Amino acid sequence: MADLTFTDQNFADEVLQSQTPVLVDFWAAWCVPCRIVSPIIEELAVDYSGKLKVGKLDVDANGTTAQNYGIMSIPSVVLFKNGEPVKTMIGAQSKDNYKKEIDAALAS
Amino acid sequence: MYDVIILGSGPAGLTSAIYTTRADLKTLLIAGVKWGGQLQLTTLVENFPGFPEGIQGPDLMLAMRKQAERFGTEFIDEDFDSVDFSTQPFKVTVAGKTHEGKAVIIATGAETKWLEVPGEKEKIGRGVSSCAPCDAVFFRGKNTIVVGGGDSAMEEATVLSKFADSVTIVHRKDSFRASEIMQKRVLENPKIKVLWNSEVKEIKGEGKVEGVVLFNNKTNETSQMPIDGVFVAIGHIPNSGKFKDIETDEAGFIKVHDHYKTNKDGVFVAGDVHDSHYKQAVTAAGYGSAAALEAERWLEGMEAS
Structure with a gap:
């Protein structure tokens, strides 16, 4: 499955009410490290297809959601389970690192 | 087998790669997950010659990377796990895979203190x-x-x-x-x-x-x-912790012997990982070119012997 686009409008439906866990990449166009993370997120969407919903949220256009979750640095990649943020990964990281954290959080 | 493996993708590493590839040396550059170094975290760079109006740090790094790619540098956008400089060829392990090179240029820079x-x-x-x-x-x-x-x-x-x-x-x-x-x-x-x-x-x-x-x-x-x-913004710490056999000073800056050589024959150094004085994009690029020229000369000597 390809990665999704989350917004202030669809966040409650797509993320908070989701039956499957959701990985949200908080990003912005001007953020250089976000450009490094972006293709990794797209790969994770494919790798975890069926197990995890994966998408991006542009913090410039969706400031309310970013603020609600205290995002103060991007990229911040947050894993939501049952509507709650259970893991926040701040700053660009390797794909392996994201996988390690996702696997641990999904297993718990 | 590579002629040169370059560790680091800031101005030092990328300039090294431009020089080694133009010297027809088979070059692998381990760029790291956060490739591009400290300039990726800046805005307008006003003191890099050739850009009278200044240039955005990330744009400058992308241009340098494209220039290195144009001459055939191979890139890996992962962090390396370990190095082994004890025997020839030198070995660099990245994401579980080991790469071999005759010469290595360390250009791993420095990170936030x-x-x-x-x-x-x-x-x-x-x-x-x-x-x-x-x-x-x-x-x-x-x-x-x-x-x-x-x-x-x-x-x-x-x-x-x-x-x-x-x-x-x-x-x-x-x-x-x-x-x-x-x-x-x-x-x-x-x-x-x-x-x-x-x-x-x-x-x-x-x-x-x-x-x-x-x-x-x-x-x-x-x-x-x-x-x-x-x-x-109190300064930077040199990224030299992964090099067990390479001599550093007390602060971790790699010691330079006679023209950008380290204490290990065939391992060269460029940029902020050894430079505690200038720490400029343009000096790092200069060191990168110097280290590449030294590596080239060293490889010629190795072939001849």
């Missing part, structure tokens, strides 16, 4: 930052401090002042070491104040930054200051 005070580590990304161009937008209408007195502290403060309500530079001495032009920009900015002779002793707050404990080293007074953001 944090304050190492209570409350800092757990609040990185939650109000503690080392990159104003990345994070300043989240401090719109907020009050912030910048810790440091060099060019990067001046840049952090200038960038932050476009978003934050107030920016206070906290500096432990009574004068800045930053260049005159950068200092002037800060001191003339009505949004930026300076606290001289002051040190941050603790960062307070639950889950995010809410204040700092300051110590004035002239009066020995301790005070509290409510604050939303702490931007740390």
Whole structure:
């Protein structure tokens, strides 16, 4: 499955009410490290297809959601389970690192 | 088997790659997850020759990378795990895979030196930052401090002042070491104040930054200051920790022997990982070219023998 686009409008439906866990990449166009993370997120969407919903949220256009979750640095990649943020990964990281954290959080 | 493996993708590593590939040496560059080095975290670079109007740091790095790619440099955008310089060929392991090279150029640069005070580590990304161009937008209408007195502290403060309500530079001495032009920009900015002779002793707050404990080293007074953001710009630590057999000084800067050689024959060094004096994009690029030329000469000697 390809990665999704989350917004202030669809966040409650797509993320908070989701039956499957959701990985949200908080990003912005001007953020250089976000450009490094972006293709990794797209790969994770494919790798975890069926197990995890994966998408991006542009913090410039969706400031309310970013603020609600205290995002103060991007990229911040947050894993939501049952509507709650259970893991926040701040700053660009390797794909392996994201996988390690996702696997641990999904297993718990 | 590569002729040269370059570790690092800042101005030093990329310039090395441009030179080695143009010398027809088969080159692998381990760029790291966060490729491009410190310039990826800056805005306008005004002192790199050839750009009279300045150039954005990330644009400059992308241009250097394209130039290195054009001549055939192979890139791996992962961090390396370990190196083995004990026998020829040298080995570099990245994501579980081992690559072999006859010569190595270490250009791993330097990374943010944090304050190492209570409350800092757990609040990185939650109000503690080392990159104003990345994070300043989240401090719109907020009050912030910048810790440091060099060019990067001046840049952090200038960038932050476009978003934050107030920016206070906290500096432990009574004068800045930053260049005159950068200092002037800060001191003339009505949004930026300076606290001289002051040190941050603790960062307070639950889950995010809410204040700092300051110590004035002239009066020995301790005070509290409510604050939303702490931007740390007190310098950099050389990335030399993964090289067990390479000599460094006490601060971790790799020791240079006779023209960019390390203590290990066939291992060369360029850029901020050995340079504690200049730390400029243009000097790093210069070191990169010098190390590449030395590596080329060394490889010629190796073939001849």
